[in-house]
Amino acid sequence: MSRSIRKRVSLFFFALSVAAHGMAQTHEFFKINAVKFVSSPPSSGENIFKRVPAPGKTISLPFEPYLKVTVKTGDRIRALTLYAKAYYFDRAGKQMIDKAEKPFPFLRGSTTPHAMPVFFEKNKAEALYFVVPRNVLAIPEWRAVVVFGDTLAATATVFPSGFPGMFDFPERTQVDKPVKVRREAVTDPVxxxxxxxxxxxxxxxxxxxxxxxxxxxxxxxxxxxxxxxxxxxxxxxxxxxxxxxxxxxxxxxxxxxxxxxxxxxxxxxxxxxxxxxxxxxxxxxxxxxxxxxxxxxxxxxxxxxxxxxxxxxxxxxxxxxxxxxxxxxxxxxxxxxxxxxxxxxxxxxxxxxxxxxxxxxxxxxxxxxxxxxxxxxxxxxxxxxxxxxxxxxxxxxxxxxxxxxxxxxxxxxxxxxxxxxxxxxxKRDHEESNAKGKGYDRRVQPxxxxxxxxxxxxxxxxxxxxxxxxxxxxxxxxxxxxxxxxxxxxxxxxxxxxxxxx
Missing domain, CATH: 3.40.50.1820 (Alpha/Beta hydrolase fold, catalytic domain)
Structure with missing residues (x-):
């Protein structure tokens, strides 16, 4: 068997091995549960484009197709320490946009839009939204690699199908070789x-x-x-x-x-x-x-x-x-x-x-x-x-x-x-003086x-x-x-x- 044939066979069995475990390359702390492409306004009432410019006033920005990504963390963690990114590729595996897309801010129970919650609670599913750029939508068979993690470890998944190992993106090291550390739950001092x-x-x-x-x-x-x-x-x-x-x-x-x-x-x-x-x-x-x-x-x-x-x-x-x-x-x-x-x-x-x-x-x-x-x-x-x-x-x-x-x-x-x-x-001296009757002389007209x-x-x-x-x-x-x-x-x-x- 030639060297090139052996290499293709090895890659084939590697792909089967990954497929047996799903399309996402997972990490024990960070998890991407699902990725859904929303191409038209949902009938469920979910509206990430709603805005409140003034008290009692609500408007909606124009709808744009987006990816709804559901994620979880293994313990309570502050969102400021994390990243969530989406990279877009054509069918040949070439990256179409130089920089990663970050989550789209929306109203999370407030009048100010936010891309993420302040804290990710332990094993609680949170939705992140990525608006898909128009130049990506114009390309048939585009794919997205979504990455979620921090500087030590991350998880990645491919939409609509594929394996993270097939694509090049900056966080590959955290995905392929996560640093195993014990993460302490972050306490909320409020x-x-x-x-x-x-x-x-x-x-x-x-x-x-x-x-x-x-x-x-x-x-x-x-x-x-x-x-x-x-x-x-x-x-x-x-x-x-x-x-x-x-x-x-x-x-x-x-x-x-x-x-x-x-x-x-x-x-x-x-x-x-x-x-x-x-x-x-x-x-x-x-x-x-x-x-x-x-x-x-x-x-x-x-x-x-x-x-x-x-x-x-x-x-x-x-x-x-x-x-x-x-x-x-x-x-x-x-x-x-x-x-x-x-x-x-x-x-x-x-x-x-x-x-x-x-x-x-x-x-x-x-x-x-x-x-x-x-x-x-x-x-x-x-x-x-x-x-x-x-x-x-x-x-x-x-x-x-x-x-x-x-x-x-x-x-x-x-x-x-x-x-x-x-x-x-x-102030304390002033109030003590008043309490002892040492204010202005009451015999004198104030x-x-x-x-x-x-x-x-x-x-x-x-x-x-x-x-x-x-x-x-x-x-x-x-x-x-x-x-x-x-x-x-x-x-x-x-x-x-x-x-x-x-």
């Missing part, structure tokens, strides 16, 4: 805690708590960052909390918490008031009803955080509080009702405001909005009320901005939180306008003109800024950000 409110408008609050990475004793944390998030579901809130790598304002605040060693407490916002009106635009009966509803919710929130503190040892005072849009409306209403929990608040573009309470003047307030935002005039009325009650409040209306995020607002909020963290001892408690707000370095968008040193403000336009800016760093454009 704790979920449900609190009943007793109110039908929001029957319960689901609180999520996450310690700083690597921290096992939460009493060692340097504080707590409370985050109220806009989300369509509890699952979406949890997913956002698990994604500190996201390049948006939520990712930024999560990374800030990580750097400052802060425990995160997070929950989803609910609209329990008229988002287009201030407290002074409501009739008495409506205002009373809304107050009663949110009082129930605020009480439940307080019970939940106290229980988390007792159970896990996290700090239970001097929280930083953060929210954007409707979540900012929720956050500032919570701070007005439960101010003793909070050191500082950053609320961006809230649009609607509740009546300031005298007790909430103990909280450091940072309010950012846009001059074109629908609640701009309402924010100015809120600012005026707060200043009269001695609130330490930093206010910035960004020129040209509507109801949207902005890098100046993000940077100002984070810098304000750092400033607030530096005042914790001063000032018409109460002064804020931080020394750097009583005598700030800089004064901002909220209407003309200018900053002056405090000693220059009297002749340059009308009194009604003035806002205190306590530090040079905050003043520099306040004046910046991006």
């Amino acid at each position: 704790v979920e805690y449900v609190v009943k409110t007793g109110n039908a408008r929001q029957p319960q609050i689901t609180l999520f708590m996450r310690p700083p990475v690597g921290m096992t004793d939460m009493s060692q944390a340097d504080g707590v960052l409370a985050i109220c998030l806009l989300a369509n579901s509890v699952e979406e809130v949890k997913r956002r909390l698990q994604q500190a790598d996201a390049m948006d304002e939520v990712g930024g605040i999560l990374r800030f918490a990580g750097k400052r060693k802060l425990v995160i407490v997070c929950w989803g916002s609910r609209s329990l008031w008229d988002p287009r009106k201030n407290w002074d635009e409501l009739d008495r009966d409506t205002a009373k009803q809304l107050d009663a509803t949110f009082n129930d919710v605020a009480d439940a929130w307080a019970r939940g955080t106290e229980n988390l503190s007792r159970r896990y040892g996290m700090p239970n005072r001097d929280f930083l509080l953060w929210g954007v849009s409707g979540a900012a409306q929720y956050a500032q209403r919570l701070a007005l009702r439960k101010p003793h929990y909070f050191l500082a608040l950053h609320a961006h573009i809230p649009s609607s405001f509740d009546k300031p309470s005298s007790a909430a003047s103990r909280v450091l307030w940072c309010l950012t909005t846009g001059e074109n935002e629908s609640g701009y005039e309402r924010s100015l009325r809120f600012l005026t009320e707060c200043r009269a009650m001695g609130y330490p409040i930093l206010y910035k209306a960004i020129p040209g901005l509507g109801h949207a995020g902005h890098p100046v607002a993000d940077r100002l909020g984070l810098a304000f939180f750092d400033y607030a963290l530096s005042l914790r001892e001063e 000032p018409a306008v109460k002064l804020p408690w931080p020394a750097t707000f009583k005598e700030p370095e800089f004064i901002g003109d909220v209407v003309n968008q200018q900053v002056f040193r405090a000693e220059e403000a009297a002749e340059n800024v009308p009194e009604g336009f003035r806002v205190s800016i306590p530090t040079k760093k905050l003043a520099d950000i306040w004046m910046s454009e991006k």
Whole structure:
């Protein structure tokens, strides 16, 4: 028998051996269970092209044929450490596209599309979707090699038929020679805690708590960052909390918490008031009803955080509080009702405001909005009320901005939180003095306008003109800024950000 004939016979029996074990070259940890080609919109209702561009609004992108790939992992693992790729070949085995196709993002229980879940759970099937490029569809008898794994090991399968060993692709080494290691199950540090409110408008609050990475004793944390998030579901809130790598304002605040060693407490916002009106635009009966509803919710929130503190040892005072849009409306209403929990608040573009309470003047307030935002005039009325009650409040209306995020607002909020963290001892001293009756002399008439408690707000370095968008040193403000336009800016760093454009 000639050498070429023997080689062909060997390859034939090798192919039979592989076929006896199926078309996929499998690995004990990573598994590809099925690959299905979807050439037309499925009647089952599965729609990976659905998008939610705005709350309550749904659209669909144009349909494109795709591969639905079902995968599993042998234990719980974070998706960030994995890859899933599809390579396309013609019938001669030549690769048609230079780079691999990655999974197509779709809505996984949230309003933001994601290619993969945050975690792959042990032996739980997950669907990944690969849109097939048009130039591939134009070629008859095209084939796809789908690879799923990590840098140590991977599994591969061929659609519609064939063997991974017949094709060249970069991950062949991980498929052919997987590194055998013992994989430890990844723990999810996020704790979920449900609190009943007793109110039908929001029957319960689901609180999520996450310690700083690597921290096992939460009493060692340097504080707590409370985050109220806009989300369509509890699952979406949890997913956002698990994604500190996201390049948006939520990712930024999560990374800030990580750097400052802060425990995160997070929950989803609910609209329990008229988002287009201030407290002074409501009739008495409506205002009373809304107050009663949110009082129930605020009480439940307080019970939940106290229980988390007792159970896990996290700090239970001097929280930083953060929210954007409707979540900012929720956050500032919570701070007005439960101010003793909070050191500082950053609320961006809230649009609607509740009546300031005298007790909430103990909280450091940072309010950012846009001059074109629908609640701009309402924010100015809120600012005026707060200043009269001695609130330490930093206010910035960004020129040209509507109801949207902005890098100046993000940077100002984070810098304000750092400033607030530096005042914790001063705040404790102030509150101890008040508790011992060492505040202002009650025999003397109190000032018409109460002064804020931080020394750097009583005598700030800089004064901002909220209407003309200018900053002056405090000693220059009297002749340059009308009194009604003035806002205190306590530090040079905050003043520099306040004046910046991006």
